[in-house]
Amino acid sequence: MSQATLEIRRISGHAGSVPGAGLRREFEVCKLIDTTTCIGCKACEVACLEWNGLTFSETTFNNSYQTMPETQWNYWNLIKFNEHERDDGTLQLLMRKDQCMHCEEPGCLAACPADGAIVQYVNGIVDFQQDHCIGCGYCMTGCPFNIPKFSPTARKVFKCTLCVDRVTQGLEPACIKSCPTGCLHFGTKPEMKELAESRAAQLREESGFATAGVYDPAGIGGTHVIYVLHDATNPEAYGGLPNDPRIPWTVKLWKTPLKWIGNLAIVAGLVGVVGHYLRFGPKLPPEEEERP
Amino acid sequence: MSASAVLPDGRICRYSLRERVVHWIAGISYLYLLLTGLAFWSPWLFWLATLFGGGTVSRELHPWAGLVFVIAVGFMYGLWANQMHTTQTDREFWRALPHYVRNEDEEVPPADRFNGGQKVLFWGFFWCGIFLLLSGLILWFPPLIPWSLRYFRYAAVIIHPVFALLTIGLFIVHVYMGTAMERDSFHSMVRGDVSAGWARKFHPAWYDRLMRAPH
Numbered sequence: 001m002s003q004a005t006l007e008i009r010r011i012s013g014h015a016g017s018v019p020g021a022g023l024r025r026e027f028e029v030c031k032l033i034d035t036t037t038c039i040g041c042k043a044c045e046v047a048c049l050e051w052n053g054l055t056f057s058e059t060t061f062n063n064s065y066q067t068m069p070e071t072q073w074n075y076w077n078l079i080k081f082n083e084h085e086r087d088d089g090t091l092q093l094l095m096r097k098d099q100c101m102h103c104e105e106p107g108c109l110a111a112c113p114a115d116g117a118i119v120q121y122v123n124g125i126v127d128f129q130q131d132h133c134i135g136c137g138y139c140m141t142g143c144p145f146n147i148p149k150f151s152p153t154a155r156k157v158f159k160c161t162l163c164v165d166r167v168t169q170g171l172e173p174a175c176i177k178s179c180p181t182g183c184l185h186f187g188t189k190p191e192m193k194e195l196a197e198s199r200a201a202q203l204r205e206e207s208g209f210a211t212a213g214v215y216d217p218a219g220i221g222g223t224h225v226i227y228v229l230h231d232a233t234n235p236e237a238y239g240g241l242p243n244d245p246r247i248p249w250t251v252k253l254w255k256t257p258l259k260w261i262g263n264l265a266i267v268a269g270l271v272g273v274v275g276h277y278l279r280f281g282p283k284l285p286p287e288e289e290e291r292p
Numbered sequence: 293m294s295a296s297a298v299l300p301d302g303r304i305c306r307y308s309l310r311e312r313v314v315h316w317i318a319g320i321s322y323l324y325l326l327l328t329g330l331a332f333w334s335p336w337l338f339w340l341a342t343l344f345g346g347g348t349v350s351r352e353l354h355p356w357a358g359l360v361f362v363i364a365v366g367f368m369y370g371l372w373a374n375q376m377h378t379t380q381t382d383r384e385f386w387r388a389l390p391h392y393v394r395n396e397d398e399e400v401p402p403a404d405r406f407n408g409g410q411k412v413l414f415w416g417f418f419w420c421g422i423f424l425l426l427s428g429l430i431l432w433f434p435p436l437i438p439w440s441l442r443y444f445r446y447a448a449v450i451i452h453p454v455f456a457l458l459t460i461g462l463f464i465v466h467v468y469m470g471t472a473m474e475r476d477s478f479h480s481m482v483r484g485d486v487s488a489g490w491a492r493k494f495h496p497a498w499y500d501r502l503m504r505a506p507h
């Protein structure tokens with residue numbers, strides 16, 4: 001969906017004001033997931049399938065409530081369950097809604113070689129354009145969250161769109177709409193950040209979760225999906241949420257310095273052989289050496 | 293007509309039909325790999341993919357062409373590896389490189405069938421081919437590499453282009469030498485034969501060996 005332009009700023013030949021222009025100050029959207037009030041009902045999993053027209057996939061049973069081990073090309077929203085043993089020996093059932101994080105600096109986009117296959121809108125949503133995708137899977141290597149998934153039938157890659165089609169029409173994403181406990185929120189990034197921080201403060205001060213905090217990892221410039229965690233010092237416990245996600249350094253090296261070194265080396269090689277020919281010319285066999 | 297035979301008209305057969313066929317299978321598949329690979333390498337070269345049927349087609353076929361290339365290099369190994377051992381002459385060749393570059397071929401030690409540069413080209417393509425194959429297989433099937441083994445993917449995205457770049461360096465010099473520089477060597481790889489004078493000038497040790505051998 002390339003609908004970001006639907007937010008009209010100017011209209012040609014139009015008398016009077018532009019409806020809606022300048023109404024919004026904040027453009028950057030954000031989804032807030034409060035893991036402390038999630039009950040693992042999976043309503044969001046179903047709503048995601050419904051809205052995006054995806055078929056139900058086979059579930060797997062691994063001694064947990066989790067629907068399947070990880071998200072799939074046609075299953076973009078997965079509650080990750082973890083029976084976490086705390087230091088005092090008590091158990092805590094952690095539930096985290098896993099999906100694309102809509103990174104401010106998306107590793108998928110940095111790695112992708114195809115023109116226009118991944119776009120990032122002004123509002124922060126990172127969206128795959130399967131029309132332009134060539135199916136190379138580089139995005140799977142660039143993403144620090146294991147999100148883009150390859151479809152063997154389409155031979156393209158798919159992931160959560162943050163319901164960009166709904167958001168550009170002023171609706172909230174389908175998962176948000178379906179959540180019965182209100183643990184999912186949707187709004188502008190500053191609003192959601194503020195709400196998340198106040199909830200984390202409440203958890204610290206009133207509920208005895210001394211290390212509660214907000215997950216908005218700085219290593220990738222922040223994300224447009226943020227979490228409230230009971231224990232922000234141990235995100236790994238929440239179904240493998242990376243502690244300090246970054247674009248893999250080899251991907252960065254490959255996409256910038258190596259490109260320049262390589263391109264310069266190729267050009268230097270071509271210039272070198274042309275220069276050699278101009279200066280020294282061909283090696284002629286003896287019978288031709290007489291004629292220049 | 294087998295390699296290293298003197299033909300009735302006095303010319304010399306440098307490359308047998310089998311050698312030439314294998315060479316051109318490797319050469320054409322490499323050219324395809326190079327042009328499609330460069331399309332993925334840089335957005336400024338993505339238009340190359342359009343020449344070969346678009347990005348999706350190029351992505352599907354590049355790894356298959358890679359297999360063809362690697363198999364051809366394997367055959368080359370069988371054909372030529374035993375002629376590619378570095379000798380004392382090759383070490384002297386590298387010392388005499390400035391003469392070779394300045395086309396002062398009288399000053400260059402007498403090469404056998406392959407000179408020191410050709411041997412480096414051979415081993416360069418051989419080893420780069422192995423690394424390109426290993427990293428290419430990982431790039432080919434990213435969905436099959438589980439998240440816990442993602443470091444292999446991180447390594448492959450850097451190894452594959454680095455070794456591709458090394459082969460590009462070899463390739464530029466190789467094509468230049470085989471076309472513009474030593475014009476008769478292109479003919480020898482197409483039709484197989486070279487003149488006696490060419491052999492005497494550029495591969496004197498090989499030429500002497502042929503002349504001494506009974507035929």
Ligand code: HEM
Pocket residue numbers: 113136322325326328329330332333350351352354355356357358359361362421424425426427428429430431432433452453456457459460
């Ligand atoms: C040996 C077997 C090979 C295999 C299995 C292989 C496979 C792959 C795969 C799967 C990719 C990812 C994109 C795509 O599918 O096209 C790729 C990229 C690439 N390949 Fe190969 N390849 C091989 C050999 C070569 C060779 C001989 C070259 C020599 C020029 C080459 C140059 C490249 C380049 C430049 C890229 C793009 C790298 C980048 O995006 O930075 N490949 N290869």
Ligand code: SF4
Pocket residue numbers: 108111112113114117118128132133134135136137138139140148156157
């Ligand atoms: S699979 Fe598609 S979206 Fe992913 S990097 Fe390749 S072209 Fe881009």
Ligand code: SF4
Pocket residue numbers: 099100101102103106107108109126142143144145146147148159
């Ligand atoms: S989570 Fe992965 S797929 Fe989503 S925007 Fe970030 S890098 Fe891209």
